[in-house]
Amino acid sequence: MANSAASNPIDARPWTFYALGTLFTIYLLFLYGPMLVIYILSFQGPEGGVTFPMVGVSLEWFRDIVRKGQMANIPPAFGRSMLLAALVSLLTVSMSVAGALAFRRRFPGSAMVFYIAIASLVMPGLLVGFGIGLGFQFLGLQPSPFTSALGAHLTWTLPFGLLAMFAVVNRFNRSWEEAATDLGASSFQRLVYVTLPILLPGILGVALSAFTLSYDEYARTTLTIGSSNTQPLEIYALISSATSPTLFAIGTLTTLVSLMLIALALVLSSRLNRRRHGTARVETRLEA
């Protein structure tokens, strides 16, 4: 008894550990349970419906997506969403990196500019989209995915990107830039060879979150997209009209796309981090 560490009351877990652990488990079930149901049901047999029980297992509903017919709009909508998200991500990154670097130096009215930039986070998305749609109509412009919808998405992703880049840039040591200048780098060389590479892990994070925010966006998109649809709009239309497990198959596929994106980002950033920190950590552990 005496030499068993686990039996020592000092090492025992308090009851709060179990209470919070239970809470966390419930949260996980709530978060992933419904998704899991959708993934399972997407493999429903050809005779089955949108609810349990499973009537056999098949890939019928995945095939249904690309088949001519009701789902004909899905592949182009998916392509449109990907392209839009990529563009939004690129613009968000370039603007928020530039903005965060500029905000390191306080200038007259900088606080005001900051709050104005961030304020669109609290504005209701539907109204922002409505406003943009009205504005386009007033100016006699056709709303379309890569004009009005692009702008609407940026009102959502830019404040997030800016806030995230502020946090990234906060940890950036100014003397890296001074060292580069000291070593004869021009301001352009300094940006390309020092500032951006050091910020790169944070930049990747911002790019990814802007991409997913845009890929998922619904409220701001509905009134600004014009005649074509993005993926979420298409799915929403299907929910109200179609009653087949095809919807679930679409859900499974889009989740796969998201997971692949996240995996890609993780691989990239862990490769970056391993080079910069990983081996050192292993060594200190060995020394200790």
Place this chain on the structure above:
Amino acid sequence: MDRRYDVELVAVTKRYGDTVAVDNISLRIPKSSYTCLLGPSGCGKTSTLRMIAGHEGISTGDLLIDGRNVTDMPPSARGTAMMFQSYALFPHLTCLDNVAFGLKMRGIGKQDRHAQARDMMDLVQMTELADRYPAQLSGGQQQRVALARALIMKPRVLLLDEPLSALDPFLRVRMREELKRLQRELGISFIHVTHSQDEAMALADLMVVMDGGRIRQAGAPREVFEKPASAFVARFIGGHNVVPTAEGMIAIRADHCRLIPPQAAAEGLRGHVSNVEYQGPMVRVAFTTKSGVEVAALIPDNIFHEQPVAPGDERNLVWSATRAHPLAA
């Protein structure tokens, strides 16, 4: 063009808004010398260094390096290179690429710049670790890389901002020797900012004591130690007692002071022992005079143990009048 000096500061002032960080200082740093800028924090030593480097603008005054007025030149055109306090090594580059960075900016090809960078790594004895990333190195190793990165620019003057403060005491003494060796071998000037008087005494040919944005004294360490210009300098460099006498303030070195038992016609300062510190070869006896002045005597341990004292003992602190150094008011 006066080329007897590597660096000349002429009435240099640095203002930040209304505050004056560096107040009208002039200084000449001889060729191939080791200079230490020494002072408490906020004394203007780092601002002075950064102005020499070109990372801070000079508000008024002129800066000459090797006889050229470089006041308005960018850092890389001045013939200086700086080693930053936290080393500022680029975390995304290997040590070799860190060292080769300056050459890359000049457009020197990969093979050529890597060969030169390897030579520099040899100079600082870091050859084997060239392919590591900075985060994989210890503090001392990082510092060697930072040194190599600055030295590859072939500077006329190397600027070091508190280079040893991040190291542990043993490493600090070793790197101190190494810095001095490099400076001797390369024959260039080093300007080294520190708040440690030990470091300055050990390294400097020219020791510049600063306070409140001004130079309080500049000279060889021995000259500064033996003839401190003011009570501030005497106190800051340590090892001195600053005491009021009938002739005015004097500085008397603690190791020139002795404690004698109080006698009727006592000379020196009457008071009591407040603390005794054993320091190996010496014993430091802290002493409070009757008028409340805190002083100290550094006594060789064999002499101390012939007539030991303990806290609370009444004694007279005495010194030979020829040793006393009068201070300007």
